[in-house]
Amino acid sequence: MRALLRGLVAAALLGTTAVAPAAPASAAAVTVTVDALTVSLASPVEHRPFTATAKVRASQPLAVEALTVAVRDAAGEIVDFPGAIATTLTTTAKTFTTEPRAYPAGTYTYRVAYLAGGVWTNLTPARSFTVAPNPVTFEQTFDGAQGGGPNTGLSKPVWFNDPCWQAACTGSIAEYRMDHAKLDGQGHLVLTADTAVTPGARCGDKACRYAAARLTMLDWENNEGLPAWSQTGGHFEVRMRAPVGKGLWPAFWTVGGNNATVEWPLSGEIDVVETRGHEPALVEQHVHGGDPYRQWGDSTPLPAGQTIDGWHTYAVDWDAGANGSIKWSVDGVVTRTLTAAEAGATWGQSFRHAHTLILNLAVGGAGDWVGDPDANTVFPAKLVVDHVRVYQKPLA
Known part of the structure; x- marks a missing residue:
């Protein structure tokens, strides 16, 4: 009270009015x-x-x-x-x-x-x-009995074995077999790489050293490479745990559904995620396309203390419009963006038509970028997939 009176007196002496602080x-x-x-x-x-x-x-x-x-x-x-x-x-x-x-x-x-x-x-x-509605257009949560194949629970088969290993695609030294992609009975699909090679199997001009799995929706063996499922644009995601070890190269990616008649890279490729077992704190996010060939992307570090052998959700949000974009994310956080303007002519050539899906665990290849396994790489190695999900429209 004394302080307030002193303030009023001082204000009077200065010829102004003192006002007590306003209350809400x-x-x-x-x-x-x-x-x-x-x-x-x-x-x-x-x-x-x-x-x-x-x-x-x-x-x-x-x-x-x-x-x-x-x-x-x-x-x-x-x-x-x-x-x-x-x-x-x-x-x-x-x-x-x-x-x-x-x-x-x-x-x-x-x-x-x-x-x-x-x-x-x-x-x-x-x-x-x-x-606006944004329906799920493709989804697998891999609920089924242990030992079931990758098409378990689907109304029709969409995953097929990719025979490209016979020509050593991407330089792989593993033959790809459907029996190396099985349900574990706990809601996961497991792609396994091991040394159980079919006798006499050749990866290009070399003997295959490993067996693994490369699942594609392009039916090369029964339908001349036509896709069982494809979509233009949308949200593509996988939740998975990748193996650690040199020479192990899992990936979830898209390729142009026209790949049977338009050769790669013009058909287009969007790598939702690739990992390299000798770089467990990094994931790879790239696109390839065009004629002449162009590619964009780079390594993306996981948050501090996290590695590829933990559970992560990797996604791409692809707006295939003339002024669209491709956005990559890890665990819901956007990490990289490519715009149509940045891609230039390649955008129209490779990223405005339908793409289909590939899920694989490669062993070796890509020169020094991946390399062959060394003495510290443990086999069998496993890529464990919790779900694959696609929405009609982008979510980012």
Whole structure:
């Protein structure tokens, strides 16, 4: 009290008015205004998280227990964005961004709302967003009895053995066999590399030294290399654990569905992920295509302390439009982007038509980039796959 009196006396001597610090007003006496309200995606799609951002001010300070962006679906159910905050609104506009959320297909109404004194107040304007369907177009979770093959549970076979090993494709020194891709009975597909080579098997002009698996959706053995499944653009992901050891080279990748009539690299290739067993803290993210041949991409480090033999989800989001892009991610974090503008003419040549899938565990090849196994490489080596999933549209 004495300090306040001293302040008033001092103010009188200076010819000014002393004002005690303003306390937050009651909600009833305050006008709260929303200056801006938007969502982060112009065209939201199912399964793709996005945020809302609001710019809010008050006619005088107002303490709120929660400031949020409230959302209602077509049935009126509460489906708010997460990330409500406690704050004090003032005459200076506050910009507030929610945490991300993905919504099912449908139309939603959203607005800013706040909780003050235990009472919720909905603000105007109310706006709407529409989430477009984004169906899963291919999915395998590998639920089946131990020993089942890679087509277990599918309505028709889509995975076939790739006979390219006979010509030593990519320089591999392993023959590829379907019996080296089996379910483990615990919800995984296991691709195994070992030394159980078929007697007399030749990898190009050399004797094969290993047996492994390369599963392709291009049916070279029965249907002249036509794809059993293919798609133009979308979200492609795999969750897997890769083996560590020199010479081990697993990959999940796409290749042009026209590969039977348009040779690689013009047909196009998108490496969702490759790993090299002697570089366990790195993953490889590349594309190949065009005539003349072009390639983009590089090594991407995993977060500190993580290695390829742990579970990771690797994905590509591919917008195949004329001004589209390819975005790579590891565990939901975008790590690399290639735009159509950067790819130039190669984009139209190789990345605007349907691609199909390949999942493999190679041994050796690619010169020094992979190299052959050494004395420290342990066999059998296993690539363990939890799921493969594709959405019709990109998620990033």
